[in-house]
Amino acid sequence: MKILIIENEIYLAQSIATKLGELGHICDMCTSTKDALKSNLYDVVLLSTNINGQDFNPIIEAFKNSIVILMVSYISNDTVSKPLSAGAKDYILKPFMIEELIRKINHFQDYERLKRQSESYERYLNHSFSSISSEHNFENLELPLFISCNFQKYSDSFAFKYANKQNKPLYFVSLTNPKAMSEIASLPISTIIYVTDFQVIKKSEKKEFLDLIKDRNVIVSSTDKIDDVDFDIVEIKSDNNIFDQSDILPIEDYVKYIVLNYQHKFPDTELSKKLGISRKSLWEKRKKYGITKKK
Structure with a gap:
């Protein structure tokens, strides 16, 4: 990951950067929010709230698509509550173990990934179901x-x-x-x-399932x-x-659908004939798709 460390205590910033670098991360450092605003292409921003006279809101706004973690020496409205309300993800209290910082970073990375994945699936489902006009109560x-x-x-x-x-x-x-x-x-x-x-x-499993x-x-x-x-x-x-009407299925998906939904209506000889395949091929299709024939 590419990480920006905003910290006016140079030795602390260098120590954090060294430890993160040993874990394979790329770290940049700056001592003021003004310098930090020159680029927003970072996965993670470690923002020290101990820098006196600095306005942290522009940083949080500029890096709203990154994981902003506050590094604080004490907890107050100005160091924690207000920055979190503005959009920072979390905070860590100095001094801290680098393992705890990594744990927080990984947690929010997983969260953001799952959030984007969920949003993508929801958009896909809405698009997929857009052709269905039926309403339900x-x-x-x-x-x-x-x-x-x-x-x-x-x-x-x-x-x-x-x-x-x-x-x-x-x-x-x-x-x-x-x-x-x-x-x-x-x-x-x-x-x-x-x-x-x-x-x-x-049929033999139906009662078990209903129970x-x-x-x-x-x-x-x-x-x-x-x-x-x-x-x-x-x-x-x-x-x-x-x-x-808007669907054009691949041949494999079509065959799978037909086998799955019509194998209990037609004997294998007739079903394979309708699909234009042999009975052996039909058996191989079931095995491939993991379809169990109901008996």
């Missing part, structure tokens, strides 16, 4: 809940919009995963879980008709039978 909705829709994307939209309405994260599990049951069982009871591919679950989710916040989707469950079922009618 989430008032008085009780979980567990089952969704039946022949187009998976509509069910996905329902689940993610529900979680967004609740202002809670959504944990995704597919029943095509052999460890799906144990994964659900290991989650905290308050977690909102979105379970897909109910249509592939084996597992009965006291949990679970949304279960199926591309097939759902019956014989003692939970509320929402049937969503899509405008498309298989794929959204």
Whole structure:
């Protein structure tokens, strides 16, 4: 990382820079906020609040996209509270161990990375679901809940919009995963879980699954008709039978979708014929995609 150290105690700044340099970081030093404002291309800014007569707000504003950590000798409104309110990420009390400083830097790096990743995923989902015009009434909705829709994307939209309405994260599990049951069982009871591919679950596992989710916040989707469950079922009618009009799927994704959603409707001989592949190739596709055929 590229780190800027703003500190008027030269020996302290040099000591910090040396220790960070030994860990592979690139460090620059300056003794005033005026010099610090000449460049804002830093991952981390270590800002000493002991520099008398300096206004720290321009630094915090200029480096708003960096991790600004205050280095303070004592805690007060001027050294900690006001800079944190202005946008600094954290503070560390002098004297400090370099390991504690690194821990803080790594923590905020991870936080910023996850924040950007979450924002990116949210933008992608909003874009992906923008073609779905269906509106849902989430008032008085009780979980567990089952969704039946022949187009998976509509069910996905329902689940993610529900979680967004609740202002809670959504944990995704597919029943095509052999460890799906144990994964659900290991989650905290308050977690909102979105379970897909109910249509592939084996009859012998159905009761176990229903018992597992009965006291949990679970949304279960199926591309097939759902019956014989003692939970509320929402049937969503899509405008498309298989794929959204704006979607052009790669051949591999298309084959995976067809095998996953139609293998329980057609025998292997007929399904492989419709796909234009051999039964051996169909078996290889299942193995490749991790699809378990329901018996």
